[in-house]
Amino acid sequence: MTLTEILDTFKTKFNPAKIINSLERTADLYDESSNNSEGNYSGEDLRNNPYSNSFGDSIITSKGMEISHKGEPLLKLTDVWKIYRMGEVEFAALKGINLEIYEGEFLVVLGPSGSGKSTLMNLLGCLDIPSKGTVFLDMKDIAGLDESELARIRGQMIGFIFQSFNLIPTLNTQENVLLPMEFQEENVGKARKKADYLLDIVGLSEKKQNLPSQLSGGQRQRVAIARSLAVHPPIILADEPTGNLDSKTGEYILKFLDGLHEKEGKTIIIVTHDLSIVKHATRIVYLKDGEVEKIEKRKKNESEEDK
Ligand code: ADP
Numbered sequence: 001m002t003l004t005e006i007l008d009t010f011k012t013k014f015n016p017a018k019i020i021n022s023l024e025r026t027a028d029l030y031d032e033s034s035n036n037s038e039g040n041y042s043g044e045d046l047r048n049n050p051y052s053n054s055f056g057d058s059i060i061t062s063k064g065m066e067i068s069h070k071g072e073p074l075l076k077l078t079d080v081w082k083i084y085r086m087g088e089v090e091f092a093a094l095k096g097i098n099l100e101i102y103e104g105e106f107l108v109v110l111g112p113s114g115s116g117k118s119t120l121m122n123l124l125g126c127l128d129i130p131s132k133g134t135v136f137l138d139m140k141d142i143a144g145l146d147e148s149e150l151a152r153i154r155g156q157m158i159g160f161i162f163q164s165f166n167l168i169p170t171l172n173t174q175e176n177v178l179l180p181m182e183f184q185e186e187n188v189g190k191a192r193k194k195a196d197y198l199l200d201i202v203g204l205s206e207k208k209q210n211l212p213s214q215l216s217g218g219q220r221q222r223v224a225i226a227r228s229l230a231v232h233p234p235i236i237l238a239d240e241p242t243g244n245l246d247s248k249t250g251e252y253i254l255k256f257l258d259g260l261h262e263k264e265g266k267t268i269i270i271v272t273h274d275l276s277i278v279k280h281a282t283r284i285v286y287l288k289d290g291e292v293e294k295i296e297k298r299k300k301n302e303s304e305e306d307k
Pocket residue numbers: 084085086091093111112113114115116117118119120
């Protein structure tokens with residue numbers, strides 16, 4: 001992915017003027033902190049189990065987004081089609097998807113390569129609009145929102161873990177995690193504390209100053225995960241979260257998502273071809289050739305292979 005593509009992606013999500021502002025502020029922060037030596041937020045007290053009570057009611061929860069329509073689906077897709085046009089040729093990547101996703105679900109969308117998972121993920125994340133049909137996020141038809149409203153509601157409600165990470169190459173690990181918080185968190189010290197806490201959770205405390213190019217693929221993915229959690233969204237959307245990870249790191253990340261689901265009540269949506277992920281699911285949507293083949297409800301973590 002080129003820098004231009006990355007910046008374009010961010011432009012659709014954030015106001016670019018604010019990004020520049022935030023980069024300047026981040027730079028200022030570094031000047032200050034170098035005078036200050038390290039120290040006062042070493043994170044020592046945060047190195048506990050991330051699912052302990054402190055996780056629930058201290059720094060992370062401070063800016064939680066309220067879901068305004070309790071009992072209604074968080075996301076609702078009605079007869080959603082996505083048709084890609086390449087010159088004369090049309091290709092229907094999604095063909096009439098109907099899906100309701102409720103608060104507290106751990107939904108796994110399972111399908112082979114090319115079945116439309118990433119296309120569906122973009123629609124669920126309100127990063128793209130359907131060719132036909134409607135997408136409701138928290139009861140709002142996203143087609144009826146202008147780009148800035150959409151960016152705001154998306155930024156508050158959804159944490160993304162993308163296949164391609166979308167890290168900013170010129171920002172180090174900590175700055176990448178800080179970036180989305182710059183728009184929400186008025187207190188810089190608190191934002192840094194939160195970033196350090198999240199990096200500790202994903203095991204990257206030692207890599208705060210590294211640029212993305214100085215990290216392995218798995219480490220970059222972990223930065224993306226930390227960043228996705230920065231603004232405390234009620235929905236976490238992940239595209240193949242284990243795809244670029246070794247199996248140990250993959251397990252760790254899934255345990256972490258499990259913790260967010262069980263202890264924090266977050267709604268987790270994962271699209272994947274990785275069968276081993278389904279054991280974490282409360283519901284599985286089987287996708288094939290752009291259509292929902294079947295939907296299966298299940299009891300979480302109750303699986304033959306666990307025993
Ligand atoms: P998956 O994530 O399940 O591998 P995708 O959603 O990425 O599948 O793609 C579904 C289908 O749509 C594939 O056949 C792919 O080639 C096609 N497709 C995806 N994006 C585009 C695009 N921008 N233009 C044309 N075809 C696309």
